[in-house]
Amino acid sequence: MTNADFEKLVDTSDEWIVSRTGIRERRIAADDMTSADMAMEAARRAMDMAGCTHEDIDLIISGTVTPDYRLPSNSCVMQEKMGFPNAVAFDVVAACAGFINGMSIADSYISSGAHRRALVIGTEKLSYFTNYKDRNTCVLFGDGAGAVVLEPCDSGSGVLSTFMKSNGSMRSWLWSKVGGSRNPYMADFAFDGSDKIQMAGSEIFKVAVKEMSNAAATVIKDAGISSDDVSLFVPHQANIRIVEAMAKRLHLGMDRVFLNIHKYGNTSSASVPLALDEANREGRIKPGDYVVMVAFGGGLIWGSALVKW
Numbered sequence: 001m002t003n004a005d006f007e008k009l010v011d012t013s014d015e016w017i018v019s020r021t022g023i024r025e026r027r028i029a030a031d032d033m034t035s036a037d038m039a040m041e042a043a044r045r046a047m048d049m050a051g052c053t054h055e056d057i058d059l060i061i062s063g064t065v066t067p068d069y070r071l072p073s074n075s076c077v078m079q080e081k082m083g084f085p086n087a088v089a090f091d092v093v094a095a096c097a098g099f100i101n102g103m104s105i106a107d108s109y110i111s112s113g114a115h116r117r118a119l120v121i122g123t124e125k126l127s128y129f130t131n132y133k134d135r136n137t138c139v140l141f142g143d144g145a146g147a148v149v150l151e152p153c154d155s156g157s158g159v160l161s162t163f164m165k166s167n168g169s170m171r172s173w174l175w176s177k178v179g180g181s182r183n184p185y186m187a188d189f190a191f192d193g194s195d196k197i198q199m200a201g202s203e204i205f206k207v208a209v210k211e212m213s214n215a216a217a218t219v220i221k222d223a224g225i226s227s228d229d230v231s232l233f234v235p236h237q238a239n240i241r242i243v244e245a246m247a248k249r250l251h252l253g254m255d256r257v258f259l260n261i262h263k264y265g266n267t268s269s270a271s272v273p274l275a276l277d278e279a280n281r282e283g284r285i286k287p288g289d290y291v292v293m294v295a296f297g298g299g300l301i302w303g304s305a306l307v308k309w
């Protein structure tokens with residue numbers, strides 16, 4: 001969907017959307033394509049790239065707030081459809097930080113020796129969760145999925161440090177009020193958008209800049225390197241102005257920050273793996289490079305990971 005498409009739906013303009021967010025287009029999944037379907041496609045490509053089979057995977061973690069079902073998890077749906085005979089599969093509900101939190105969990109499990117090879121996914125069908133009558137939110141979101149395979153290595157590369165933090169006191173700044181056990185759907189539900197994404201955008205903006213900067217700085221410090229050593233920053237793609245403000249706080253030139261928000265909008269937990277994959281395929285990441293991933297989302301929750309490629 002392009003910005004021109006949104007001009008026909010709500011009172012907005014291409015100029016406003018581009019200047020306030022950096023978004024020009026987003027991808028919308030077909031009606032019959034679910035978040036698990038997209039996750040399976042991403043998983044297949046990640047396993048091809050890693051050269052591993054379904055039998056090799058013993059841990060599946062999907063970050064998603066738009067699963068196919070309330071029960072079971074998307075990861076178990078994938079396990080049923082693709083067949084991972086040796087894996088335990090579960091989801092993490094950490095909104096836009098879901099992929100990074102999944103990576104952090106997988107890193108801990110692999111480091112402890114409990115698991116050998118993890119498939120970590122970020123997948124979202126946010127289009128089903130978006131109120132296309134609300135101009136404050138509808139122009140921001142898109143659908144997508146990305147995945148990585150993690151396994152132990154001895155070469156000094158891999159995940160060097162991760163960081164996760166949340167603050168539930170701001171939970172209503174980005175939420176969906178109706179549809180859970182607190183406010184279940186009733187027969188007289190008004191379809192007023194209260195079961196879709198509702199957001200206090202400008203409040204979130206400020207916290208996102210501060211906490212994404214702090215999270216990036218934390219993993220750099222924990223890994224014992226400096227931000228000058230980092231070749232590429234791969235931030236959550238929510239708003240180009242959030243990313244630019246974060247880069248300014250970290251004294252980074254935008255040439256070391258990967259951006260693809262103009263093509264996809266905010267795809268929540270899929271955002272970081274989509275960006276990481278594009279950066280890799282475009283040759284922006286070379287063996288030995290330090291790469292920092294950082295994300296922030298509804299909860300509020302945020303996290304970061306530093307990887308030596």
Ligand SMILES: CC(C)(COP(=O)(O)OP(=O)(O)OC[C@H]1O[C@@H](n2cnc3c(N)ncnc32)[C@H](O)[C@@H]1OP(=O)(O)O)[C@@H](O)C(=O)NCCC(=O)NCCS
Nearest residue numbers: 012013016020096135136139201202204205238239296297
């Ligand atoms: C949502 C966001 C783009 C809004 O940008 P902003 O510069 O903060 O804009 P404001 O909220 O101050 O709104 C400014 C005006 O633009 C209007 N506006 C909002 N959406 C609009 C749209 N799509 N088109 C035109 N005008 C719009 C508002 O109604 C407001 O009008 P008013 O001043 O008459 O009340 C920005 O706050 C943002 O990206 N926040 C973080 C969102 C986010 O990251 N969420 C997910 C966390 S992962």
